Amino acid sequence: MAEILLSEAEKTFILHGVEEGFRCDGRMRLDYRPMEVETDVVSHASGSARLRLANTDILVGVKTEIDTPYPERPREGKIEFFVDCSANATPAFEGRGGEELGTEISNSLATAYQSSQTFDLTALCILPGQQCWKLYIDILILECGGNLFDAVSLAVKAALHNTRVPKVKGACLDGGTVDLQLSDDPYDCCRLDVSDAPCLVTLCKIGDHCVVDPTAEEETCSSGSVVIAITEKSLVTSVFKTGVGSFHPQTLIDILKVGQTIGLSVNKALRAALLEEEQQGRKKECFGFLK
């Protein structure tokens, strides 16, 4: 994580604020900053979304490709995450500087999406054991304002919601090779069901308390955070810890309980926003990066 410099006095101020339950920007411990989401921002991707959470700016593009399924999972498609940390976000990402953080985020997403009870990969199967869809999810971090995990996972979910997979009209088996015929009409496609896709919720430990949606300054003050992946059905699919600090077992259990309720409301808010955008129909204006 790109660390920023803070003086001891500033850290103390933040720490006391968290203890008091009144953070530097007026939020309480469990409040999120307002977010903004827009889907279908990249015209040449199968699905895309951009999410802004205060100063954190994430762009996600989804590309579909035909691939052969894993031999041990013949009825499932594939999904691959790649995170690119742009040097525009912070100079520390220049060269290979952002690689470590990128791998950490993509690995955490891969684990969160691994469970068979989350995002349904069987829908991506075309011919069992022979052909399946592979989703390449490319995540671009354009600006870093703290809370990357949550923002990235929400953007990924929005992009998957927007993804359109072309329909397969027919297939002919010619010896060992499969020949697929795809629909020519770009509007003739199927959508993915993202209702079970998980969202990541970061609970950042500052002092003896935990906060959600930490700013970059607050992240500098924290000793460690727990990231929980939760689906809309409040199913926890993965839990991992970042940072160096340790957690008491009882605190960890409390954190998980709190995280579960927050995860539910985050999922609900994203779903409502995506549904609302859907209702605007095809004629919706693309705002993108203007204004």
Added chain:
Amino acid sequence: MTQNVHIRLASQRIDNTIVGTSEVPRLYTPGEIITCRSGFMRGHGTYMEEDALTASVAGVVEQVNKLISVRPIKNRYNGEIGDVVVGRITEVQQKRWKVDTNSRLDSVLLLSSVNLPGGELRRRGTEDEQMMRKYLQEGDLISAEVQKIYDDGSLSLYTRSLKYGKLCQGVLVKVFPSLVKRRKTHFHNLPCGASMILGNNGFIWICPTVSEDEENGLGGFTENLLEVVPRTDREVIARLRNCILALANCKMMLCDTSILYAFEESQKYEVLELLRPEPMLDVCVLTQQRLYMQEDE
């Protein structure tokens, strides 16, 4: 415990430009031709391309006789002697500190340009050099004044006055340097119960007001980390922070009056609500109106 999660759509984005009574100036974009006529001199922010004077930055054109330059809307801080700045120590070197002041190059704070703790006046020896990290270490915030500008554009700062020095508990807000109005004084003890340093470099420091007798003239090297800022002060500081960011978001000039007006107009909202775009715009519009009313009087 409440939990607020708001996710909005890009189509709900609101236009936060406040149209004042004065005319909106013509903005040039990089690569746009300013003039094709010859006889003009090429100033900052412009370049010649095939006999046409072209803008290299986005901003407004300024002309002094034959010299044409483009003043950028968004830029780094260009220091001027006598400016009050807020900066962060990035490096401790021999006899000097490097300070991040939002300019292109890090500024320099020489050991000889600080007041020693206790206000002692003497030559700085090697012992003082070894103690430098005790006075100011990496990450510390200071307020200072620009003493000199070097040939390469980097600044030399000094804190040899009791009003400058190390900053204690509080919040730093970063805005564009061009938004901070140049005033006679940049230190303000606001009536709402907080102090504010409006750095010319766009760094604004908000902290709880310290009473005069508590400051015992140590040159600002005291740091009370055990003291807890009470909740009421915290609310004022957070509200000020959000108001300043709202004003900066609407590209309004920042000075003590505009910030105080925004603070008063924002009272109808919770501090938390000021993070959302609609209340932010509302506060800015009301502030703008009050500023106009004041001008008319």
